[in-house]
Amino acid sequence: MTMTDLPEITAPSCARAAFLVAPEGFSLAAQSASDNAYMDLSLAVDPERALAQHRELHRTLARYLPVIAFAGDPATPDAVFPNNVFGTVRGRLILGHMCHPVRQAEAERRDIRGFFTGVLGYEEVDLRRQPGVCELTGSMVIDRGRSIGYCGLSERCDAVGAAAMQAAFGLDAMVGYALASGEYHGNVVMSVLASRAVVLCPEGFADPGAGRAIAAAYGEGAILISPEEKDAFVANCIALTGRHVFMSRRAADALRPATRRALDRCGFEVVAVALDEIEKAGGSLRCCVGEIF
Numbered sequence: 001m002t003m004t005d006l007p008e009i010t011a012p013s014c015a016r017a018a019f020l021v022a023p024e025g026f027s028l029a030a031q032s033a034s035d036n037a038y039m040d041l042s043l044a045v046d047p048e049r050a051l052a053q054h055r056e057l058h059r060t061l062a063r064y065l066p067v068i069a070f071a072g073d074p075a076t077p078d079a080v081f082p083n084n085v086f087g088t089v090r091g092r093l094i095l096g097h098m099c100h101p102v103r104q105a106e107a108e109r110r111d112i113r114g115f116f117t118g119v120l121g122y123e124e125v126d127l128r129r130q131p132g133v134c135e136l137t138g139s140m141v142i143d144r145g146r147s148i149g150y151c152g153l154s155e156r157c158d159a160v161g162a163a164a165m166q167a168a169f170g171l172d173a174m175v176g177y178a179l180a181s182g183e184y185h186g187n188v189v190m191s192v193l194a195s196r197a198v199v200l201c202p203e204g205f206a207d208p209g210a211g212r213a214i215a216a217a218y219g220e221g222a223i224l225i226s227p228e229e230k231d232a233f234v235a236n237c238i239a240l241t242g243r244h245v246f247m248s249r250r251a252a253d254a255l256r257p258a259t260r261r262a263l264d265r266c267g268f269e270v271v272a273v274a275l276d277e278i279e280k281a282g283g284s285l286r287c288c289v290g291e292i293f
Contacts (some may be wrong), residue, residue, distance in 0.1 A: 007172070008215050009145035013195035015291035017066040019112075020058055021082045023278060026050040027076025038188070038231075038282040044124065052279040054080065057273045057288060060216050064241050064271075070112055079106045080278060081089055081287040084138035084185075086112060087169065088293050093122040094168045096136040103135075104128070134162025139184040140165055140174075140194045145195030147172040150214060152179040152186025175214065178206035187286055189230060190214070193239040197221035201230035223262040231252050233284035240289070243267060248284045249274040267276040 026047040061067045071078055079085075085106045087094040093116040098104045107113075107128060116122040127134055134140075139157035140149045149171045151162040159176065166174040180203060183189055189209070198218045202208035204227075215222035221227025225234050232254035237247035245268040250270035257265075263270060275285055 003248065004113060004290075008148050009195050011145050011147060012293070013143075013145035014239060015293055017068070017292040018061060018081065018240060019070065019086075019290040019292060020061075021070045021079045021290075022072040023047070023054050023080040023114075024072030026072075026077060026080065026125075026136055026278070026281075031056040037289040038184075038279075043280050045280055050080075053273070053275050053277050054288070057275065057285070059148060061240065061243065061246065061289070064244060066241075069095050069114075070109070070115075072212065076102065076106050078103055078173060078281060080281065081138070081283045082106070082112070082290040083187075083287060084135040086116075086290050088116070088122065089123055089169055090293050091169075092168070093117065093124050094165075095107045095124065095126045095128055096172050097128045097130065097132065097134050097161060097164075098280050099135065100134050102192075108192075117274050125163070125262050126162050127168060130164045132164050133158050134161030134165045136165065137291070138187055138283075140169075140218050141169070141190050141192055143188050143192040143195050144293070149174040150186060150190065150192070151176045152183065152189065153177065153264040154179045154184055158187075165250065166250065169272060176282055177210045177214075180206050184282075184289075188233065188236050189279055193233050193237070193266070193268060195265075197223055197268070199223045199225060199235050199237060200226060201225045201235055203227045204230055204235070216255065221266055223259060224267070225259055226256065229256065229259060231241070234259070236284040236286040238286040239268065240291075244283055245270045246273070246289075248272065248276070250276055250279060251284060267289070
């Protein structure tokens, strides 16, 4: 596959449901901060405010698709970002191989795993058993309709882990690229929206030309954002329907007029939720959302 010749859309582009993990005992994990420039350990956090914002996120998303929320655990303070640890394709639950021990504990959750295997009857694929580090849809942005993964390589995902994810998600193609220095996950520098648009910051790539090539493949669906928009988590957005793109209030407030016009041109309405308390942990709305396919 070349970046000028995208395949046709042949599969559902948006999740049929979503799941969240509540920020119980919300705090900042020093291990995660070691390679996440979006975190500042000097900031004070308010656990009750984080819970309130998370409940509002649940209420907002539930107006558009079914959403399940699992209880949080103070022993795993980063568990509010389940998409790094748990991923799905139809009939399959994938467990990621996390970089930091504080995140590795999340994959032991019997309730989340039991919901997918025991209630939904999904097969479990455990990538912790292979040597590559792979933080699932934190590292890899997937064009679900076209079965393509765009994988940002960093300490959080190496080439071996990327190949393991391609196999586990059953992707027809994968485009790997090195993230720019200071970036930790692909989903903070780009997002594919319902397989027809891509929000992307070229400066988030070690080679900005590689980012521009990915964007150009989407033609008029290419939405290039500035480093300032990226830093406000604009690229950490997600299309959970074919018409709505969800992002944090901080991200929505940072949108340039040209970016808003581009989203409108591509047929997307922005739905924003205040998540500034949770964003202190270095992730935003997309990171909070586990997709159920």
